[in-house]
Amino acid sequence: MAMQSMKKVIGSIEFGILSPQEIRKMSAAEITVPDTYDDDGYPIEGGLMDKRLGVIDPGLRCETCGARAGECPGHFGHIELARPVIHVGFAKTIHRVLESTCRECGRIKLTDEEIDEYMKKFEVVGDRKKAKDKLIKEIHKKAKERMVCPHCGAPQFPIKFERPTIYYELRKDEEGNEYKHRMMPTEIRDRLERIPDRDLPLLGLHPEKSRPEWMVLTVLPVPPVTMRPSITLESGIRAEDDLTHKLVDIIRINNRLKSNIEAGAPQLIIEDLWDLLQYHVTTYINNETSGIPPAKHKSGRPLKTLAQRLKGKEGRFRGNLSGKRVNFSARTVISPDPMISINEVGVPLAIAMELTVPEKVTEFNFEKLRERVMNGPEKYPGANYVIDPEGRRIRIMENNREKIVNELLDIGWTVERHLEDGDIVLFNRQPSLHRMSIMAHRVRVMPYRTFRLNLPVCPPYNADFDGDEMNLHVPQTEEAQAEAKILMEVQNHIISPRYGGPLIAGIQDHISGGYLLTREGAYFTRPEVEQMLTFAGVEVDELPEPDKFENGEPLWSGKAIFSLLLPDDLTIWYRNKLCDESERCDALERLIEEKFIPDPDEVRELAYDGFVYIQNGKLLSGAIDKKAYGREDGKLLDIIVREYGAERARQFLDQVTKLAIWVITHRGFTTAIDDEDLPEEALDRISEIIRDAEERVNRLIDAYRRGELEPLPGKSLEETLESKIMAVLAEARDNAGSVAEKYLGMGNHAVVMAKTGARGKILNITQMAAMLGQQSIRGKRLYRGYRGRVLTHFKPGDLGARARGFVTNSYKSGLTPQEYFFHAMGGREGLVDTAVRTAQSGYMQRRLINALQDLKVDYDGTVRDPTGIIVQFKYGEDGVDPMRSWGGSTLDVDRVIMRTLLKSRGNGRR
Amino acid sequence: MATKKEFNVFMHELVPEHRVLSEKEKEELLNRYRIKISQLPQILVSDPAVVELGAKPGDVIEIKRKSPTAGVYYYYRLVVEG
Numbered sequence: 008m009a010m011q012s013m014k015k016v017i018g019s020i021e022f023g024i025l026s027p028q029e030i031r032k033m034s035a036a037e038i039t040v041p042d043t044y045d046d047d048g049y050p051i052e053g054g055l056m057d058k059r060l061g062v063i064d065p066g067l068r069c070e071t072c073g074a075r076a077g078e079c080p081g082h083f084g085h086i087e088l089a090r091p092v093i094h095v096g097f098a099k100t101i102h103r104v105l106e107s108t109c110r111e112c113g114r115i116k117l118t119d120e121e122i123d124e125y126m127k128k129f130e131v132v133g134d135r136k137k138a139k140d141k142l143i144k145e146i147h148k149k150a151k152e153r154m155v156c157p158h159c160g161a162p163q164f165p166i167k168f169e170r171p172t173i174y175y176e177l178r179k180d181e182e183g184n185e186y187k188h189r190m191m192p193t194e195i196r197d198r199l200e201r202i203p204d205r206d207l208p209l210l211g212l213h214p215e216k217s218r219p220e221w222m223v224l225t226v227l228p229v230p231p232v233t234m235r236p237s238i239t240l241e242s243g244i245r246a247e248d249d250l251t252h253k254l255v256d257i258i259r260i261n262n263r264l265k266s267n268i269e270a271g272a273p274q275l276i277i278e279d280l281w282d283l284l285q286y287h288v289t290t291y292i293n294n295e296t297s298g299i300p301p302a303k304h305k306s307g308r309p310l311k312t313l314a315q316r317l318k319g320k321e322g323r324f325r326g327n328l329s330g331k332r333v334n335f336s337a338r339t340v341i342s343p344d345p346m347i348s349i350n351e352v353g354v355p356l357a358i359a360m361e362l363t364v365p366e367k368v369t370e371f372n373f374e375k376l377r378e379r380v381m382n383g384p385e386k387y388p389g390a391n392y393v394i395d396p397e398g399r400r401i402r403i404m405e406n407n408r409e410k411i412v413n414e415l416l417d418i419g420w421t422v423e424r425h426l427e428d429g430d431i432v433l434f435n436r437q438p439s440l441h442r443m444s445i446m447a448h449r450v451r452v453m454p455y456r457t458f459r460l461n462l463p464v465c466p467p468y469n470a471d472f473d474g475d476e477m478n479l480h481v482p483q484t485e486e487a488q489a490e491a492k493i494l495m496e497v498q499n500h501i502i503s504p505r506y507g508g509p510l511i512a513g514i515q516d517h518i519s520g521g522y523l524l525t526r527e528g529a530y531f532t533r534p535e536v537e538q539m540l541t542f543a544g545v546e547v548d549e550l551p552e553p554d555k556f557e558n559g560e561p562l563w564s565g566k567a568i569f570s571l572l573l574p575d576d577l578t579i580w581y582r583n584k585l586c587d588e589s590e591r592c593d594a595l596e597r598l599i600e601e602k603f604i605p606d607p608d609e610v611r612e613l614a615y616d617g618f619v620y621i622q623n624g625k626l627l628s629g630a631i632d633k634k635a636y637g638r639e640d641g642k643l644l645d646i647i648v649r650e651y652g653a654e655r656a657r658q659f660l661d662q663v664t665k666l667a668i669w670v671i672t673h674r675g676f677t678t679a680i681d682d683e684d685l686p687e688e689a690l691d692r693i694s695e696i697i698r699d700a701e702e703r704v705n706r707l708i709d710a711y712r713r714g715e716l717e718p719l720p721g722k723s724l725e726e727t728l729e730s731k732i733m734a735v736l737a738e739a740r741d742n743a744g745s746v747a748e749k750y751l752g753m754g755n756h757a758v759v760m761a762k763t764g765a766r767g768k769i770l771n772i773t774q775m776a777a778m779l780g781q782q783s784i785r786g787k788r789l790y791r792g793y794r795g796r797v798l799t800h801f802k803p804g805d806l807g808a809r810a811r812g813f814v815t816n817s818y819k820s821g822l823t824p825q826e827y828f829f830h831a832m833g834g835r836e837g838l839v840d841t842a843v844r845t846a847q848s849g850y851m852q853r854r855l856i857n858a859l860q861d862l863k864v865d866y867d868g869t870v871r872d873p874t875g876i877i878v879q880f881k882y883g884e885d886g887v888d889p890m891r892s893w894g895g896s897t898l899d900v901d902r903v904i905m906r907t908l909l910k911s912r913g914n915g916r917r
Numbered sequence: 918m919a920t921k922k923e924f925n926v927f928m929h930e931l932v933p934e935h936r937v938l939s940e941k942e943k944e945e946l947l948n949r950y951r952i953k954i955s956q957l958p959q960i961l962v963s964d965p966a967v968v969e970l971g972a973k974p975g976d977v978i979e980i981k982r983k984s985p986t987a988g989v990y991y992y993y994r995l996v997v998e999g
């Protein structure tokens with residue numbers, strides 16, 4: 008239809024007050040009858056459901072535009088008020104304007120000089136709302152205190168405003184007695200009319216868009232029926248909208264007022280009706296006006312009138328404009344799938360058959376789409392609707408699909424087909440705190456009922472699988488799909504804009520597995536190599552030469568296999584987390600420095616797990632740990648993203664995580680209580696350390712008691728004692744930890760995880776195996792509880808280690824009841840901290856977003872707000888996007904030189 | 918009577934250099950960023966640094982700041998009443 012192709016672009020929006028003329032001009036009918044439908048259920052002419060205001064009943068035609076229900080947008084009507092009434096929304100403004108202007112001549116009560124001065128100030132202020140409001144306030148304050156008009160010399164009176172819509176003048180009679188004069192809306196309107204246009208800017212009003220007298224209503228717009236439809240209940244009774252109810256009241260009182268005026272009724276009766284009209288108009292606009300009782304339904308429920316429709320969380324702005332329920336979206340529980348790509352999302356079949364993508368029929372997809380339509384909504388891959396070239400949607404059903412396929416469907420039609428593999432969708436997890444909370448994924452339709460996602464995308468969404476749900480949205484136009492693909496796809500967010508390192512990266516077992524694969528001494532047989540490469544989806548024409556033979560069987564090193572995933576010309580070296588013999592790293596570093604391109608065999612000679620050296624895509628030294636492709640400091644991943652692009656990085660991450668998973672599952676990797684077993688001699692050493700520490704603590708306490716303790720600068724004697732004790736105990740735990748560490752090698756899986764950065768810290772292992780150490784609250788030893796002691800098991804005033812929360816047992820050996828209680832005390836602090844922190848940071852985040860959301864980087868590099876006010880003359884002061892920078896600077900010159908040299912020399916030699 | 922203690926804010930190491938722009942420099946600045954003067958960030962005349970400089974409303978002040986990202990960073994502010 009013609010309606011379909013009618014598109015308009017909003018050029019600008021203007022806010023102002025409707026003038027009576029405008030209200031009449033936009034009105035399709037004057038409404039005078041306080042009723043809706045007649046006994047036959049037909050709209051009454053001149054009533055609130057007048058057909059000139061649009062139609063909602065099927066079958067009727069609008070008398071203004073001729074369209075049927077659903078197509079007619081509705082049209083405004085109007086009510087001519089018998090007497091003017093105050094618009095509550097402007098009650099305060101009216102008071103301010105009355106106070107600021109002369110009661111005789113209507114001029115603003117400022118001298119001509121003051122007017123000039125303020126006019127100039129307005130020019131300087133420009134569009135800054137805050138400064139403008141301040142000026143207006145200042146003018147008001149100055150003008151209302153003038154008790155004689157500077158223009159005509161007329162004496163002025165203070166004006167009292169009584170909520171919500173009553174104004175008094177505090178006049179004085181000849182004898183000087185004060186008396187209150189009630190100003191009726193007619194009088195107020197007369198005064199407002201007298202204010203000349205040129206004075207209005209000083210009052211914050213625009214002469215053409217908002218004359219002050221328009222704030223006193225003489226004509227009331229009646230909204231179209233389409234925005235207050237009546238509902239037919241099951242019982243057949245019509246229920247009218249709250250707005251309609253209110254309008255009925257207004258018209259009824261208005262008519263009564265009119266006839267009373269015409270009949271020349273006493274002033275008192277007229278004023279009573281007038282006030283009643285004012286009440287109805289006020290509650291019609293805002294039924295939560297303070298100072299008057301809200302208008303109520305027969306049932307006692309307060310009516311939802313105009314202001315209530317807009318206000319609050321469920322209101323038009325927050326509930327329907329800023330955020331709304333949308334079609335083409337789905338929500339379900341998420342679960343992990345390490346086999347799909349990081350930029351894919353597994354979509355349950357049931358959802359794929361409900362969500363659709365509109366696809367235009369062309370000669371290239373005609374056959375495919377015919378098949379989809381033929382399959383219909385019930386059979387996957389099918390389609391739910393077809394749209395003809397005029398824009399009519401036709402639901403595909405059992406009885407019409409053959410006709411659609413054979414007779415109707417043609418080039419130019421659109422088919423709303425089921426979601427299929429490869430479609431672009433947006434995937435989101437709340438709270439959406441940063442832009443990586445919504446990313447574009449490609450669909451993989453799968454059985455069962457959960458969304459599936461690969462593990463490296465858990466950190467950006469902050470997702471886990473303990474019941475988390477996520478949302479999915481299907482972009483419906485080619486533009487939206489292209490935009491999502493280019494700007495939002497997962498691989499484009501591997502690097503975090505916050506710290507410039509990878510955010511989407513290998514986690515946990517990916518790291519442990521990478522280490523097990525690449526550490527010194529890891530060799531694999533041909534079947535193993537073939538299996539793991541196939542599993543990881545790595546295509547190689549030919550395996551490299553085996554690294555060694557054992558009993559005639561060829562073996563490949565994990566490093567050689569890992570190298571197959573790397574770009575051919577990648578060169579990089581770095582110390583990783585495993586480096587604890589820095590001489591060995593130094594030696595390798597020196598070799599690289601001297602030879603620049605050292606001979607691979609020479610490097611292998613010195614190879615050390617703690618120093619990674621990759622030369623032209625070959626891992627020659629070092630094991631893979633968190634620094635390779637882990638979060639925040641995965642250097643390898645970082646370099647691949649920057650030098651080979653996001654797509655290559657995605658491929659690398661997909662392959663490397665799968666490879667690591669193959670290795671870790673086939674080798675076997677678990678942690679159990681025996682990972683914390685320590686030999687007898689180690690336990691003895693730890694006991695000794697504890698005994699020694701306790702003794703030292705006791706000696707400190709004795710010294711303190713005898714008054715022999717020297718206070719540290721800036722500390723009291725007690726504080727000195729505490730800090731010395733804490734130092735002794737911290738040292739004791741560290742020593743116990745070192746002892747435990749000495750006995751736990753890389754054969755221990757807990758240690759492997761901690762050292763490679765896969766999960767946990769060494770501290771966690773020492774607490775499990777050796778001892779828990781000092782428990783603390785706010786950085787202090789525990790002291791709260793009973794008088795002079797934490798628990799009644801200790802003597803009052805006992806300052807000893809054990810009495811103040813020093814736990815000598817480990818998780819493995821088990822805590823005593825007292826120790827357990829101390830541990831719970833310390834643990835509580837952590838819980839409270841996180842709870843408080845999330846609440847505070849959430850609030851701070853919201854405030855920051857509110858302040859910054861509309862700022863943007865302009866083409867000239869400046870940061871500006873929407874009005875063009877400059878906030879930064881250069882983005883971030885240096886104009887650098889952290890996501891695309893090299894550790895904060897625009898370029899890593901050393902690396903560029905290195906790469907250039909490598910290229911030229913490499914080509915020259917080989 | 919003891920002499921009043923002189924205190925100059927610019928003596929403090931955390932206060933960056935401030936300078937009043939000449940009319941010509943002001944013009945250039947506005948042209949460079951293609952802005953109206955009201956689109957500049959602002960600073961109150963009562964600001965201690967502005968008081969020290971003796972700048973008047975309508976003047977533009979150049980602030981030479983040390984920046985952790987850029988080394989030196991120039992910021993411009995319009996002096997306003999208040």
Ligand SMILES: [Mg+2]
Pocket residue numbers: 470471472473474475
């Ligand atoms: Mg969860």
Ligand SMILES: [Zn+2]
Pocket residue numbers: 060061062069070071072073074079080081082
């Ligand atoms: Zn119509």
Ligand SMILES: [Zn+2]
Pocket residue numbers: 109110111112113114156157158159160161
């Ligand atoms: Zn006057």
